[in-house]
Amino acid sequence: MAAGASGGSMAGGCLLLLGLGAAAAGGMLYPRDTPSRERKELGGLWSFRADFSPGRDAGFTQRWYRQPLRQTGPVIDMPVPSSFNDITQDPSLENYIGWVWYEKEVLLPLRWLQGDLNTRVVLRFGSAHYYSIVWVNGVQVVEHEGGHLPFEADISSIVQGSPGIPCRITVALNNTLTPYTLPPGSIQYMNDKTRYPKNYFVQNIRFDFFNYAGIHRPVVLYTTPSVYIDDITVTTTSSESVAMVQYQVSVVGSTLYSLSLSLRDQEGKVVARGDGPAGELKVLNPNLWWPYLMHENPGYRYSLEVTMQAQVNGVLLEDVYTLPVGIRTVHVTSTQFLINGRPFYFHGVNKHEDADIRGKGLDWPLVVKDFNLLRWLGANSFRTSHYPYAEEIMDLCDAYGIVVIDECPGVGIKMLESFGNKSLQHHLVVMEELIRRDKNRPSVVMWSVANEPASELPPAAYYFKTVIAHTKALDPSRPVTFVTDANYALDRGAPYVDVICVNSYFSWYHDPGHLEVIPLQLTTQFENWYKTYQKPIIQSEYGADSVPGLHSDPPLMFSEEYQKAMLREYHSVFDKKREEYVIGELIWNFADFMTNQGTTRVLGNKKGIFTRQRQPKSAAFVLRERYWKIANESSCLPPIMKSHSLFL
Numbered sequence: 001m002a003a004g005a006s007g008g009s010m011a012g013g014c015l016l017l018l019g020l021g022a023a024a025a026g027g028m029l030y031p032r033d034t035p036s037r038e039r040k041e042l043g044g045l046w047s048f049r050a051d052f053s054p055g056r057d058a059g060f061t062q063r064w065y066r067q068p069l070r071q072t073g074p075v076i077d078m079p080v081p082s083s084f085n086d087i088t089q090d091p092s093l094e095n096y097i098g099w100v101w102y103e104k105e106v107l108l109p110l111r112w113l114q115g116d117l118n119t120r121v122v123l124r125f126g127s128a129h130y131y132s133i134v135w136v137n138g139v140q141v142v143e144h145e146g147g148h149l150p151f152e153a154d155i156s157s158i159v160q161g162s163p164g165i166p167c168r169i170t171v172a173l174n175n176t177l178t179p180y181t182l183p184p185g186s187i188q189y190m191n192d193k194t195r196y197p198k199n200y201f202v203q204n205i206r207f208d209f210f211n212y213a214g215i216h217r218p219v220v221l222y223t224t225p226s227v228y229i230d231d232i233t234v235t236t237t238s239s240e241s242v243a244m245v246q247y248q249v250s251v252v253g254s255t256l257y258s259l260s261l262s263l264r265d266q267e268g269k270v271v272a273r274g275d276g277p278a279g280e281l282k283v284l285n286p287n288l289w290w291p292y293l294m295h296e297n298p299g300y301r302y303s304l305e306v307t308m309q310a311q312v313n314g315v316l317l318e319d320v321y322t323l324p325v326g327i328r329t330v331h332v333t334s335t336q337f338l339i340n341g342r343p344f345y346f347h348g349v350n351k352h353e354d355a356d357i358r359g360k361g362l363d364w365p366l367v368v369k370d371f372n373l374l375r376w377l378g379a380n381s382f383r384t385s386h387y388p389y390a391e392e393i394m395d396l397c398d399a400y401g402i403v404v405i406d407e408c409p410g411v412g413i414k415m416l417e418s419f420g421n422k423s424l425q426h427h428l429v430v431m432e433e434l435i436r437r438d439k440n441r442p443s444v445v446m447w448s449v450a451n452e453p454a455s456e457l458p459p460a461a462y463y464f465k466t467v468i469a470h471t472k473a474l475d476p477s478r479p480v481t482f483v484t485d486a487n488y489a490l491d492r493g494a495p496y497v498d499v500i501c502v503n504s505y506f507s508w509y510h511d512p513g514h515l516e517v518i519p520l521q522l523t524t525q526f527e528n529w530y531k532t533y534q535k536p537i538i539q540s541e542y543g544a545d546s547v548p549g550l551h552s553d554p555p556l557m558f559s560e561e562y563q564k565a566m567l568r569e570y571h572s573v574f575d576k577k578r579e580e581y582v583i584g585e586l587i588w589n590f591a592d593f594m595t596n597q598g599t600t601r602v603l604g605n606k607k608g609i610f611t612r613q614r615q616p617k618s619a620a621f622v623l624r625e626r627y628w629k630i631a632n633e634s635s636c637l638p639p640i641m642k643s644h645s646l647f648l
Helices: 364-377 391-400 421-438 460-474 515-533 560-577 618-634
Strands: 002-005 039-041 044-050 076-080 099-106 119-125 131-136 139-145 151-154 167-174 185-189 201-205 219-225 228-238 242-252 258-264 270-275 278-284 302-312 315-325 330-332 337-339 346-350 381-383 403-407 444-451 480-484 500-503 537-541 582-587
Touching: 076 099, 119 131, 119 139, 131 151, 139 151, 219 228, 219 315, 228 302, 228 315, 242 258, 242 302, 258 278, 270 278, 346 364, 346 403, 346 537, 346 618, 364 391, 364 618, 381 582, 391 403, 421 444, 421 460, 444 460, 460 480, 480 537, 500 515, 515 537, 515 560, 537 560, 560 582, 560 618
Parallel strands: 346 381, 346 582, 381 403, 403 444, 444 480, 480 500, 500 537, 537 582
Antiparallel strands: 002 201, 039 219, 044 076, 044 099, 099 167, 119 151, 119 219, 131 139, 131 167, 185 201, 228 242, 242 278, 258 270, 258 302, 302 315, 330 337
């Protein structure tokens, strides 16, 4: 599980000297063009340089941020968004660990820079993996820990008053993982000089996907007035004939302002109005947000238009922000998961942000292809294994009615030191940032605070009790879980979750090749968990590797036939237990994905039902037939959708 890298004994040393991120402060509304706001996308080619100095610290000692990056030494073009690992032919960059540097020069519109103090200019990163420091024109503006959530900085005072001068944005990015990061890892120094070169080290990780790094999501500049809408929080309740939309709006820049709100349906008709920073909107005969295949019009969203007005030095400022709002409720019983009061069965997938060349970089053709495959498959849900996905992906989940278990990057929490206070404090901040970003999304029905942690360890009880309680305090409207592979009798975190999510690989990692043990072992697993906790259960992972085109009858491991046979054995048990308390099944995995090199991995993990290039294996057709059958049994869809001819 080690990713090799040549380099110095101080790899990531600068990272280790930096403090953990502070608690999430303020809002993190997605940048939108409105009558009062403008955006400038900064995607494309950036200058790039990896710091191969022995201590990985030349960029700091030589202050590369104080001048154009090209003046510090050789630079190459690097696309943003993307991972840097697979872009070049340089093997030392493929597995590089340490600081890399990005730079972009951009000219800003004159109207942003006139220095009348009534316009804010904000620089925002959708995500950068893992630790980021950002400078604008040589001035540090923000520092952020964590590879999958947005961060931003107000750069108005730096760029205004200098029209016509390019704005130089410099980013130092470190992908080192330590026992206290999320996900955790460790640096191992190889000191045997008879076997390893001088200063050789590896990054050890305890998760089974490649630790891609880079600026993975869009970078934008956007403007607001100097008094602006900073955050909006929406929750909803509903019955058949009436819905209530509770809202809270925070404004920054002045305490003297007025707020008006209009809720519009998809035809643009105003269905409710309100005013003030907090209140409730009443919607008669609402169109509820329904999951895909649960209603003929899934993913229905209203638009909440919030308008703020304030007087500043005799000038009237106005800020407008429009937030999509889905009206839906979520409730968990001891045997069911209810959406809008109706039982919901998760028949979906686990995914990864992963593809050839771009790694984890956001790629619109890939995103749209994946959603078309999900709908072709008849999948109604996925888990964001094992980190928050891009906001653009989440937008489409909201729009298409794809239900999401929103997971933080708490994967690979295996070491005892990763359960200490330092890790715990950072984990709490990550949950704050995740909920701040995704709290208004109707597609998000549950938070997951970890995947396969060492939850049998004694400190896991306090750790997960604290993280889950903090998550519920931040958002009382959604259930909370974590995904376990521990023994039901030893798991110290399970008492605190609302839904049991369990991973198991019978006849693969356990009793490999013996499909005949699945019915007994899987049935026993479900019965033990339910008897102990009396909570609904999701089979959050199951599956088998298959090499496309490899066939064997009778089925043998790694053949497409074995993958199909394993799925059918699991499905026979699911069908019995979903009549009782099993509320979902999520296949591992949607598509093949890259991992570290190892003797059990041939160019990555092959448990996808689609290849990494999104071509179906035989198992995809097995799953498609099953998911559409489940949907037809439980839905009120019109015949045209029941035939699933829309996606043939």
